[in-house]
Amino acid sequence: xxxxxxxxxxxxxxxxxxxxxxxxxxxxxxxxxxxxxxxxxxxxxxxxxxxxxxxxxxxxxxxxxxxxxxxxxxxxxxxxxxxxxxxxxxxxxxxxxx
Amino acid sequence: xxxxxxxxxxxxxxxxxxxxxxxxxxxxxxxxxxxxxxxxxxxxxxxxxxxxxxxxxxxxxxxxxxxxxxxxxxxxxxxxxxxxxxxxxxxxxxxxxxxxxxxxxxxxxxxxxxxxxxxxxxxxxxxxxxxxxxxxxxxxxxxxxxxxxxxxxxxxxxxxxxxxxxxxxxxxxxxxxxxxxxxxxxxxxxxxxxxxxxxxxxxxxxxxxxxxxxxxxxxxxxxxxxxxxxxxxxxxxxxxxxxxxxxxxxxxxxxxxxxxxxxxxxxxxxxxxxxxxxxxxxxxxxxxxxxxxxxxxxxxxxxxxxxxxxxxxxxxxxxxxxxxxxxxxxxxxxxxxxxxxxxxxxxxxxxxxxxxxxxxxxxxxxxxxxxxxxxxxxxxxxxxxxxxxxxx
Numbered sequence: 001x002x003x004x005x006x007x008x009x010x011x012x013x014x015x016x017x018x019x020x021x022x023x024x025x026x027x028x029x030x031x032x033x034x035x036x037x038x039x040x041x042x043x044x045x046x047x048x049x050x051x052x053x054x055x056x057x058x059x060x061x062x063x064x065x066x067x068x069x070x071x072x073x074x075x076x077x078x079x080x081x082x083x084x085x086x087x088x089x090x091x092x093x094x095x096x097x098x
Numbered sequence: 099x100x101x102x103x104x105x106x107x108x109x110x111x112x113x114x115x116x117x118x119x120x121x122x123x124x125x126x127x128x129x130x131x132x133x134x135x136x137x138x139x140x141x142x143x144x145x146x147x148x149x150x151x152x153x154x155x156x157x158x159x160x161x162x163x164x165x166x167x168x169x170x171x172x173x174x175x176x177x178x179x180x181x182x183x184x185x186x187x188x189x190x191x192x193x194x195x196x197x198x199x200x201x202x203x204x205x206x207x208x209x210x211x212x213x214x215x216x217x218x219x220x221x222x223x224x225x226x227x228x229x230x231x232x233x234x235x236x237x238x239x240x241x242x243x244x245x246x247x248x249x250x251x252x253x254x255x256x257x258x259x260x261x262x263x264x265x266x267x268x269x270x271x272x273x274x275x276x277x278x279x280x281x282x283x284x285x286x287x288x289x290x291x292x293x294x295x296x297x298x299x300x301x302x303x304x305x306x307x308x309x310x311x312x313x314x315x316x317x318x319x320x321x322x323x324x325x326x327x328x329x330x331x332x333x334x335x336x337x338x339x340x341x342x343x344x345x346x347x348x349x350x351x352x353x354x355x356x357x358x359x360x361x362x363x364x365x366x367x368x369x370x371x372x373x374x375x376x377x378x379x380x381x382x383x384x385x386x387x388x389x390x391x392x393x394x395x396x397x398x399x400x401x402x403x404x405x406x407x408x409x410x411x412x413x414x415x416x417x418x419x420x421x422x423x424x425x426x427x428x429x430x431x432x433x434x435x436x437x438x439x440x441x442x443x444x445x446x447x448x449x450x451x452x453x454x455x456x457x458x459x460x461x462x463x464x465x466x467x468x469x470x471x472x473x474x475x476x477x478x479x480x481x482x483x484x485x486x487x488x489x490x
Contacts, residue, residue, distance in 0.1 A: 010158060
């Protein structure tokens with residue numbers, strides 16, 4: 001199972017405590033992980049990626065295994081540690097403003 | 099006994115204030131959706147326990163929330179049930195996508211930026227939600243960049259009414275200081291096909307066919323910041339208000355000037371009269387007296403606070419021109435808050451209650467049409483909107 005850490009506002013919106021766990025069908029990529037996340041939690045549509053374009057929202061970032069994956073293409077394979085659940089994939093609200 | 103429920107949207111969450119018909123003791127519940135901007139909440143006239151809320155964030159975008167129990171619990175329409183194990187996405191309750199389809203939509207093209215250059219249309223947020231007068235599942239949404247959307251399934255999905263944005267003048271619309279927002283939607287209680295909307299800074303538009311086609315109705319408006327001050331399009335209308343018993347009469351707080359039309363917008367006349375300043379945002383009509391109007395004058399477009407540090411509501415009982423200051427219970431020194439366009443509302447009790455919220459976090463209420471005021475709450479986040487439900 002893949003582990004995803006959401007920012008507090010999105011955890012509340014999705015009615016979850018702690019981490020989200022997902023089962024991703026097929027290759028584990030940035031895009032397939034986000035597709036699965038939105039399928040499991042429909043209320044998150046549009047909150048992490050823009051509708052239609054599916055591009056990352058401007059003030060959202062993606063971190064995994066100490067790396068910033070925010071600017072990676074959707075087809076980018078995620079590290080094995082993410083695919084196996086050893087490490088969580090983190091969705092982070094950019095720290096700007098308040 | 100009747101009760102009053104005041105729905106307050108703030109910069110950091112929503113609050114619900116309730117009282118009985120005396121309106122002297124209030125229960126305050128909230129914050130709902132803490133940390134998010136709540137531009138607007140409004141209850142359905144057809145089912146007062148059905149309330150819709152516009153929740154947004156610069157980080158995470160637009161969410162629509164819905165309550166079916168008077169605001170006790172909330173859900174995202176269509177997203178409330180956790181799919182097991184992984185059903186397809188339930189829909190687009192938070193999806194506001196301009197209709198660019200060749201069949202029903204219009205090309206997005208551009209509107210004017212602040213400096214007059216073309217700028218692409220970009221969805222930012224929902225400013226105003228207007229539930230249908232007869233169907234709890236039908237709601238209109240006014241959005242930034244200005245367009246009108248409608249749901250007929252209780253907020254699970256939204257479709258643009260593209261005849262407004264595409265009727266021909268969209269390329270000359272321009273943002274006001276707060277953005278290019280469609281902020282007012284008025285439904286005619288006597289004619290289900292008639293809708294008025296207002297946009298900053300484009301003006302007022304009217305539909306007589308349920309939102310399919312639109313015409314600008316701005317004759318008589320005069321805005322000095324425009325190259326042609328009396329042009330039909332480009333006016334920074336801040337708010338319009340209607341009394342349900344007389345829907346052809348509309349009152350307007352414009353960027354500068356308080357205005358009135360007696361013929362559904364075909365022509366407007368100024369009714370600023372003896373106001374200390376005719377700049378402001380909020381305007382509303384007494385629930386039982388169609389000629390009694392309330393405004394909160396603000397000093398100027400650069401000084402968004404009351405003149406002389408005195409928070410005064412002005413009331414006209416003559417449909418405009420003659421205005422009296424209402425000050426009892428309101429701060430009359432050192433007050434430098436603003437009252438935003440959607441932050442004033444009335445109840446329908448006798449006598450009529452009037453309510454408004456400030457950017458300083460106060461919500462003031464008057465149980466006697468403005469003669470006497472008292473703060474219901476003093477220390478909320480900046481208030482963006484105030485709506486009132488009168489519950490029998």
